[in-house]
Amino acid sequence: MSHVDAIRLVAACAQCEMALVRDDSVAGPLLVQAARAGEATEAEPYLTAAARLARGLNPRDGSPGSRARRKVVQALVRAASTEAGALALRGPRGGPAG
Amino acid sequence: MTRPFGEDGGALAAAGLDVDELQALERRLIDRLGLPEPHGGSIDAHCHLGRDADGHRLGTAELLADLDRFGLRRAVCFALNDPGPDRQFMAANAGVLAAARRSGGRLVPFCRVDPTGDWEPALRRAADGGARGLKLHPVAQRFGLDGPEVAACARAAAARGWPLTIHAGYMARPIAEPLRALLRAAPGARLILAHGGRGDARAVAGLARESERVMLDTSLAALPDLVQMPASRLCFGSDRPYGEHATALHLVGRAAEVAGWSDDDLAGIMGGNLATWLA
Numbered sequence: 001m002s003h004v005d006a007i008r009l010v011a012a013c014a015q016c017e018m019a020l021v022r023d024d025s026v027a028g029p030l031l032v033q034a035a036r037a038g039e040a041t042e043a044e045p046y047l048t049a050a051a052r053l054a055r056g057l058n059p060r061d062g063s064p065g066s067r068a069r070r071k072v073v074q075a076l077v078r079a080a081s082t083e084a085g086a087l088a089l090r091g092p093r094g095g096p097a098g
Numbered sequence: 099m100t101r102p103f104g105e106d107g108g109a110l111a112a113a114g115l116d117v118d119e120l121q122a123l124e125r126r127l128i129d130r131l132g133l134p135e136p137h138g139g140s141i142d143a144h145c146h147l148g149r150d151a152d153g154h155r156l157g158t159a160e161l162l163a164d165l166d167r168f169g170l171r172r173a174v175c176f177a178l179n180d181p182g183p184d185r186q187f188m189a190a191n192a193g194v195l196a197a198a199r200r201s202g203g204r205l206v207p208f209c210r211v212d213p214t215g216d217w218e219p220a221l222r223r224a225a226d227g228g229a230r231g232l233k234l235h236p237v238a239q240r241f242g243l244d245g246p247e248v249a250a251c252a253r254a255a256a257a258r259g260w261p262l263t264i265h266a267g268y269m270a271r272p273i274a275e276p277l278r279a280l281l282r283a284a285p286g287a288r289l290i291l292a293h294g295g296r297g298d299a300r301a302v303a304g305l306a307r308e309s310e311r312v313m314l315d316t317s318l319a320a321l322p323d324l325v326q327m328p329a330s331r332l333c334f335g336s337d338r339p340y341g342e343h344a345t346a347l348h349l350v351g352r353a354a355e356v357a358g359w360s361d362d363d364l365a366g367i368m369g370g371n372l373a374t375w376l377a
Contacts, residue, residue, distance in 0.1 A: 049120075056114070064112075065115075075341075079348055086321060
């Protein structure tokens with residue numbers, strides 16, 4: 001993954017994070033895009049799971065299960081965001097990104 | 099009781115989620131972190147107890163179970179945004195203080211007040227009940243950090259030897275310059291800026307680097323905001339129940355790799371740095 005790809009992934013994760021905080025219905029499509037941007041990175045499993053779980057999000061459903069689902073999706077996106085940030089900062093070979 | 103990502107496994111299963119899969123993803127996050135145990139034990143600098151108007155809630159038993167599960171010794175706790183009819187968190191602070199008294203020293207109680215109101219009786223009552231710090235939330239209570247009432251709160255906390263935790267996450271206002279003014283107005287104050295100061299990250303990083311009276315907690319922080327900070331200016335936090343411990347630990351572990359922190363640096367972040375302020 002190039003540095004540009006890593007920056008793209010960081011931006012995609014940040015968009016997802018904010019959409020989820022705001023309970024915006026665009027979060028689902030953004031997560032699908034982010035999962036594609038994160039393919040073959042450490043962020044992939046978290047974004048793939050988050051995108052799948054986000055399909056069941058319903059901002060109008062205040063049940064404990066629905067709230068817990070949203071919190072788990074948010075946690076998965078945090079994990080992906082951290083991985084994306086690390087990838088962008090340390091570069092693909094473990095050294096500083098160029 | 100399983101609690102993947104801090105959420106009730108029963109509720110997740112009832113909603114049709116695969117709890118085993120979530121637990122596996124959570125384990126993947128923390129399996130290879132290798133975070134050292136600080137002398138005296140690790141400390142979570144940022145946890146809430148009680149209930150919030152927005153629906154978040156966390157009980158003492160759940161928090162202690164979370165700490166046990168992730169090998170954390172102590173947690174700084176304060177109320178959620180539940181100011182009550184007096185608007186000064188009297189009941190919520192009392193709940194946190196009672197939980198701390200029952201915790202065998204594991205929960206370190208901070209109190210919350212609203213500096214725009216009549217906060218001094220609430221702070222005195224909390225001090226009498228064993229509070230060891232103060233938490234202010236300028237977004238929830240809608241005040242600026244540059245007002246004289248905030249400086250008065252900071253001086254009152256400093257007079258008791260308390261650290262002062264200030265929400266420094268999402269907010270519209272710049273906070274670094276008001277915090278510089280606050281440090282001048284309250285010469286003994288020691289500030290824990292929550293969430294890595296991400297609400298005004300570039301400016302807050304400069305402030306934290308120049309003052310040994312400022313520490314950033316890592317709760318719900320962004321990795322780039324942590325990796326250029328001196329390790330001595332950071333303390334681990336989770337922001338339970340808004341955040342949870344697996345991603346909070348993962349963040350610190352990945353930041354350590356990127357920043358090249360030593361085991362001593364990490365031990366400080368995981369509790370050693372904050373322990374000196376809680377002594």
